[in-house]
Amino acid sequence: MSEKIQAEARTEFGKGAARRIRREDKVPAVIYGHGNEPIHVTLPGHATMMALKHGGANALLELEIDGKSQLALTKQVQVDPIKRHLEHIDFVAVKRGEKVTVDVPVHLIGEAARETLVVTENATVQIEAEATHIPEAIEVDIEGAEVGTQVHASDLKLPSGSTLLTEADTLIVNVTQQISAEALEAELEEAEAEAGIEREEGDADVDEVGAEDDAPAEGETSSEG
Known part of the structure; x- marks a missing residue:
């Protein structure tokens, strides 16, 4: 089962932009695969954390990006070792x-x-x-x-x-x-x-x-x- 998450297309990059995103309780992420250019998105922190807990190591999320739906398989999750919040997620696009x-x-x-x-x-x-x-x-x-x-x-x-x-x-x-x-x-x-x-x-x-x-x-x- 996939969990639906509302994502936002991301246009700002770099460490400064990532810090600003996290301060807003959001998570920067990238979706790779299918020969397309990587898709950079921002995800809601709490909802994404719960979806990953429910889905386990290979959580499958259904990301809603600008009105389009994209199935994304979790491949790598970076977590702050002290605060334990999500820092970054790599996904693979699947069908x-x-x-x-x-x-x-x-x-x-x-x-x-x-x-x-x-x-x-x-x-x-x-x-x-x-x-x-x-x-x-x-x-x-x-x-x-x-x-x-x-x-x-x-x-x-x-x-x-x-x-x-x-x-x-x-x-x-x-x-x-x-x-x-x-x-x-x-x-x-x-x-x-x-x-x-x-x-x-x-x-x-x-x-x-x-x-x-x-x-x-x-x-x-x-x-x-």
Whole structure:
């Protein structure tokens, strides 16, 4: 599903113009594709942010520009690292029925068996799908999965009309034996020993040594005052 956003054609460019746009709670954006010249637009900040949240990594927006409608697939989003507002968006122009190549995130559902460790080896897979039917995520059910369970790209259930482009034997999820804290510590110490790393004395060891140094020697008595 695409979300409709009212866009304005943009004629001012550069950092100064972009700052002015953001001060008005708007977002500068560019639409590429179909062999046309890039289309520079300004989008409403809040409405665009909500549309991207609803659509996920491959949000599809229907931009209304000067009375014309343009489907635009999100390709790159720049976000201010501190204020978290949208700084700039790159879109690719698409048409209904057109197939596009996208990376779709993998979401795990359910809980694996006790004392297991679930490792997501690849968090996304590449698929080809119709621009208006891109899945927000591909779910992998790991409910009750035992040690040794592996999910490869070829095991994924894709929506109808989607084609897997990632290599079929790519490992997506690997369920292994959960390692105990003691075993993890032993592995860490072994790795440090092989690397020639010597651990520094812990606080407890230092306190113990200090206590021994402060204690009176045999045959001596301590006095205060």
